[in-house]
Amino acid sequence: MEFTFEDISGAEIARRTAVYEPLTAAVRDLIDAVIRTEVNDDALSDAQGAISDVVALLREKQIPGSYGVRHTADRQGMAWGNAVIGLRNAIAPPLTVIRAGVDDPVVAWAEVTLGAAYEGPPGHVHGGVVSLLFDQLLGEAASMDGLPNYTGTLTVRYLRPTPLGRIRMEAQTPERSGRKKIARATMTVDGVRTAEAEGVFIVPRGMSTLRPLSDGND
């Protein structure tokens, strides 16, 4: 599993963000429109043709595989292809995880609006989408101590259906015991808890006694 080093400046990251963020937002809008449209077959056919033309244009020059996870010389991470937080991935809501501090009772949190594309039961968030978002938040919360880890187990308890719309997620300070870290988080809608999750994360062998390189907030 290789992380990619890309030697670019903060200014170049800002330039790329300004270009890709609205492009990806337009694709998110398109995903929603394709689910909800009621225009006639001719219009749908025109839409399909126009989309295929855009795809051909974008594919004139492209990387051979997936985006990967890149980082710059000053350790700024670019997980722009990530399915949950990716700046260039229209599947991602995207979730923006706000990191408080490792000593804060809520170490990390996120708020996001989930529309028609995240539906499972009528008018409600797909249970799998709930778990998808928890996996990302818990993973970020667990790695805030600066020690790398991989997910061992994810458990999600569904307390009630989560309506589509604005949701809030909060992760508590993870517990650590040897090579194991346990992180917990909740999902709420208008202050009502709809789901909670627990992730067990494992620090790779030989790394648990390392002194963290940073405060984990990078």
Add this chain to the structure above:
Amino acid sequence: MEFTFEDISGAEIARRTAVYEPLTAAVRDLIDAVIRTEVNDDALSDAQGAISDVVALLREKQIPGSYGVRHTADRQGMAWGNAVIGLRNAIAPPLTVIRAGVDDPVVAWAEVTLGAAYEGPPGHVHGGVVSLLFDQLLGEAASMDGLPNYTGTLTVRYLRPTPLGRIRMEAQTPERSGRKKIARATMTVDGVRTAEAEGVFIVPRGMSTLRPLSDGND
């Protein structure tokens, strides 16, 4: 939570499928292209403009909210907006769950190819996507007995990273005890198990003694 009754024929479903399936496939292709493209800023800007035009076209007539879950008079379900299996949802891979039979040791299975849009760790499937797919498969396996149920708990164990590409998932015959059903499933890549999951499903109060209306295969 309301399911929508839509009184259309099998022929009309086939007609709509023929129109929406390639349209949604084009949007999936676009999601992938936006992640992987390396064309210049002018081309990206042109792409964004063209996509916005398509969105405007599709939004000329649309339903006010999410797609919901619809079914026809002969009980054919249309979860076309579903985030995992939705025919009109470009976020969905889509997963097509094949139902064997309730007495088959593997009651339901699915194979799907996951590309750049489903990435978490470099070159690998996002752990949350693994849980997203399990949630859908387990829910379908659990409801094959014809008794409705909602998800109580989902637990996913990650045995090793799942590489992007073709994956296979299999669900075993669920155990049932009173109002509780327990379903289990595995994920494999080239025959190697990468993850396994367990879902606890609850039959709504007052429904567990109902005789199933069908064999659950509709």
